[in-house]
Amino acid sequence: MERWPNSPQKTKQVVNTFADGINQSVESIEIKDSQLLSAVNVDSFLYPTLQVADGHTLFSQHTGYVNRIFKFLGVWYCGNGKGLYKQSGSSWVAVYEYGDNNNSRLWDTAMFFDGSKLYFIDGALQLRQYDGATLTTLGSAPANSSYLTTHANRFYLANKNDNLLSYSGLRDAADWTSTNKYTGTGKITVETADGEKPTGMTTYANHVIMFKKWTMHELFGEDSTNFQMQNPYGVGCISDRSIVQTNEALYWLATDGVYAYMGGAAPVKISDPIKDYIRRINQSYGQHCVAGYDGRFLYLTLVIDGATQPNVTLKYDVQRRAWWPVSFIATSYYLDGQTMYFGTLNGQIMKMGGTMNDLSLISWSIETKPFSEGDETVHKAIHRLWVVADIESGSTLKVEYAGGTEGGKWNQVYNNTNGSGQIQSIKIPLVVRTPETWFRLRLSGTGKAKIHRIIREVTRRGA
Numbered sequence: 423m424e425r426w427p428n429s430p431q432k433t434k435q436v437v438n439t440f441a442d443g444i445n446q447s448v449e450s451i452e453i454k455d456s457q458l459l460s461a462v463n464v465d466s467f468l469y470p471t472l473q474v475a476d477g478h479t480l481f482s483q484h485t486g487y488v489n490r491i492f493k494f495l496g497v498w499y500c501g502n503g504k505g506l507y508k509q510s511g512s513s514w515v516a517v518y519e520y521g522d523n524n525n526s527r528l529w530d531t532a533m534f535f536d537g538s539k540l541y542f543i544d545g546a547l548q549l550r551q552y553d554g555a556t557l558t559t560l561g562s563a564p565a566n567s568s569y570l571t572t573h574a575n576r577f578y579l580a581n582k583n584d585n586l587l588s589y590s591g592l593r594d595a596a597d598w599t600s601t602n603k604y605t606g607t608g609k610i611t612v613e614t615a616d617g618e619k620p621t622g623m624t625t626y627a628n629h630v631i632m633f634k635k636w637t638m639h640e641l642f643g644e645d646s647t648n649f650q651m652q653n654p655y656g657v658g659c660i661s662d663r664s665i666v667q668t669n670e671a672l673y674w675l676a677t678d679g680v681y682a683y684m685g686g687a688a689p690v691k692i693s694d695p696i697k698d699y700i701r702r703i704n705q706s707y708g709q710h711c712v713a714g715y716d717g718r719f720l721y722l723t724l725v726i727d728g729a730t731q732p733n734v735t736l737k738y739d740v741q742r743r744a745w746w747p748v749s750f751i752a753t754s755y756y757l758d759g760q761t762m763y764f765g766t767l768n769g770q771i772m773k774m775g776g777t778m779n780d781l782s783l784i785s786w787s788i789e790t791k792p793f794s795e796g797d798e799t800v801h802k803a804i805h806r807l808w809v810v811a812d813i814e815s816g817s818t819l820k821v822e823y824a825g826g827t828e829g830g831k832w833n834q835v836y837n838n839t840n841g842s843g844q845i846q847s848i849k850i851p852l853v854v855r856t857p858e859t860w861f862r863l864r865l866s867g868t869g870k871a872k873i874h875r876i877i878r879e880v881t882r883r884g885a
Contacts, residue, residue, distance in 0.1 A: 433805060436795055436878045440788060441466040443744025447694040450827060451860070453791050457695075459862075463749055463779075463786040464873075466742045467718065472873040474786045474817075475737075475748060481763060481773040484514050487731065488765025489663070489712075490529040491756040494540045495554050500754075500765060501529035506542055517552055518542075525731065528663065528709065530570045532577065534595060541595055543567045545582065551595060562598040564588045569623035569662055573630050574644040580620040580632060585612050587623075587632055587641065603646045610649065612639050621709075622662030626672040627685035633659035635677065638689065657681055657689045660708035663754070664722070666715045670740060673720055675711050677703075680722060680738070696736055696745045702726040714755020716762040716774065723752045731767060750779065777870050783817070787866035792827040793878070794860050801857035801883045807850040808877040809865070813841025817869025821850055825858030832864060845874065857883045 438455050443466065445453040453459075456470070465475045486502035493499065498509040505519030506529055520527070531542045540552045541560075549563035549570075564586070567579040577590040591597030592605040600606040612620070612632055622633040630641040636658040643649040657676050659665065664675035671682040679693035679700045693700055703711065707725045710732055714721045720738040725731060736747050750772070752764035762774040778784065795802055804823065813819050821836035836850045865873065 433879050433881045434795070436793070436880060437875055438790075438878075439470040439472070439875050440790065440873065441469045441472045441744070442742065443695060443739065443746055445695045446698040450791050451794070455791065455793070457791065459789045459791055460747075461786075461788045462747050463784050464788060465719070465737065465746045466739045466744045468872065469739075469742050470875075472788070474784055474867075474869070474871045475746070476774060477776045477779045477784050478750060478764075478772040478774050479776055479778065480770055480780060482509065482512075482514075482771040483769060484771065485769040486523060487525045487753055487767050488769060488771065489525075489527075489710075489754050490531065491754050491763060491765050491771055492531060493756070493758060494533065494552075495537070497554070498771075499531075499540075500771060501531075501542075501544075502769065503527050517557060518547070518550060526709075528568075530568065530662070532570050532572050535572070535575055535593065539595070541570065541577065543570055543579070549579065549595075558596075560596045560598070562596070563590075564598065569620060569632075571623045571625045571630060573625040573628075576644075578623065578625075578630055580623050582619050582621075585614075585617075585619065586610070587612050587620075587630075592645070605645070608646050610641065610651065612651065614654070618658075622659045622665055622674070624662075624665045624667065624672070626667055626683070631672075633662070633665070633674070635660060638683075655688055660703075660705065661711040663709070663712040666713045666720060668715050668720075668740070673713065673715075675708070675713065675722065675724075677705060677708075680720075692738065692743070693745075699724060699726060699734065699736065699747075704729060707731070710753075712752065712754055714752070714757065714762065714764065716757055717760060719746075721748075721752065721755055721762075721764075749785070777814075783868040784870065785866075785868050786871070787864065788873075790863045792860035792862050795878075795880050795882075797882060798859060801859055802861070802880050803854040803857040803883060804852050804861055804878055804880050805854075806852060806879040807835070807863075808879075809836075809848040809850065810845065810874040810877070811848060812843070812845045812872040812874070813838065813867070814870040815841055815843040817841045817867060817871050819848075819865065819867040819871060822864040822866075823852065824862050824864070825856065825860065826862075827860050841869070841871065845872075847877075 442456040445457040490501035503525040507514040545568040549560040551558040618634040637654040640652040681689040683689040723735040754765035822832040
């Protein structure tokens with residue numbers, strides 16, 4: 423922060439960038455000057471420039487709550503409350519379909535080791551094998567399995583009703599009964615003091631991880647001669663669909679927030695800056711929370727307040743460790759190469775990218791922290807703002823300010839309805855009739871924009 427001139431009536435300029443995300447972990451006056459109280463549809467991809475986030479377009483239309491999307495043998499598949507489907511031209515045909523619709527029917531899938539076969543379960547269905555044409559029931563697999571993963575050429579299954587972790591024969595997903603100690607099958611009991619049941623499973627850092635609501639259990643080894651279950655960490659998972667593997671870490675959603683695990687040390691919570699969203703999660707429907715990763719951002723969609731289905735989405739910049747709310751609601755994610763896709767509650771599959779949210783210009787906004795300009799004992803007046811920004815042609819920008827640390831009236835001081843598409847230093851004169859100790863700014867608009875920095879010219883009064 424630049425010091426005040428010796429003369430209290432002189433002005434000073436304060437320069438800020440705003441690409442460090444929102445922060446709800448401390449009081450508003452304590453967050454960094456580059457953090458925000460609220461934001462929507464902006465991100466830190468061009469750090470330290472704040473940019474309007476990319477939009478999305480309709481890729482395909484199906485029906486219902488799409489809880490799983492993926493590709494197998496180059497063909498798109500999706501699952502909803504009624505069945506599992508594959509894309510055929512512009513239509514979707516059933517691989518497996520029920521007679522009823524149940525949004526609690528959440529699919530889990532895995533591929534055979536060479537990618538030639540697809541396996542799927544839903545918590546009630548016997549393990550199924552599909553090669554793109556023929557569907558086979560694997561009758562010896564454990565019934566009612568909800569969670570599926572692969573490791574060291576074996577399949578692992580767990581369900582919500584017992585504490586057994588079952589593993590298949592070596593390189594044989596249909597073998598769940600052979601007894602050879604090196605190549606055969608088996609079951610491992612994973613107990614906890616309170617009897618909690620599995621809530622998710624994955625493979626990470628060359629071992630299998632089983633989650634329960636309050637604990638994380640790691641299984642090392644490759645067969646019955648060397649399997650070893652480590653003492654559990656006291657961090658659980660409330661949704662297996664929130665478990666995301668990246669090159670940097672394993673991420674998932676626990677009862678109290680999002681955790682990152684890099685192996686060899688305890689998981690670390692990374693969600694304090696969004697704690698207000700976390701505390702509002704409807705834990706009874708936590709299994710519907712879902713996450714995805716596009717190579718830079720971890721996307722997290724939550725079920726909060728009284729909702730029973732996903733209703734708010736945020737994303738986390740894993741490079742900058744910054745959280746950003748967005749306006750779309752996803753029910754599943756899939757990264758195909760470098761392009762992210764997501765499913766929705768009404769059967770759409772969306773493709774990320776572009777300058778529009780479906781067919782509409784992207785609406786965005788930010789609200790800064792309260793600024794005291796380094797002096798919380800006297801009143802100040804803002805005389806000018808310069809917004810250094812690139813507002814694309816056809817995009818809009820509105821600038822407002824308010825006094826105080828919260829509430830109060832927002833005063834509009836700038837509203838441009840068509841940007842130039844060039845970086846400009848937009849000069850905004852202000853008439854502040856009642857000086858304040860604290861000032862907040864709010865910027866909003868539609869369409870693509872980049873906010874490089876904001877410069878405030880401030881005069882101190884009554885020093």
